[in-house]
Amino acid sequence: MSLATSDTSCEAAARILGAGSWTVFRRVTLPIIQPGVIAGGVIAFIVSFDEAVISLFVAESGLPTLPVQVLRYIENSADAAVAALSVILILISLAVVVIVERVMGLRKALR
Numbered sequence: 001m002s003l004a005t006s007d008t009s010c011e012a013a014a015r016i017l018g019a020g021s022w023t024v025f026r027r028v029t030l031p032i033i034q035p036g037v038i039a040g041g042v043i044a045f046i047v048s049f050d051e052a053v054i055s056l057f058v059a060e061s062g063l064p065t066l067p068v069q070v071l072r073y074i075e076n077s078a079d080a081a082v083a084a085l086s087v088i089l090i091l092i093s094l095a096v097v098v099i100v101e102r103v104m105g106l107r108k109a110l111r
Helices: 009-016 021-048 052-059 066-076 081-104
Strands: none
Touching (some): 009 021, 021 081, 066 081
């Protein structure tokens, strides 16, 4: 969405002034869409913990992911370790959202 709503007149002005396409992307386009790219990455990272089914397919190729490890741990034991891990993951997610808010503002990042 960030790329769709970006103003292309800045890119056109940079091209008219003689900038190459790589320079236009690096110095004009990327700073304009950077908040959206960062917000999308953060949201994808947070949502990836919820997709245990997809993680089960991915885990067979190499090292198991965290959701797969938690699922296997729940199958074998019943203690409070998973609840403690859940609290830690929620706090980490909250910290990431607060950091993004402090650095660039969520309203600007989600535009």
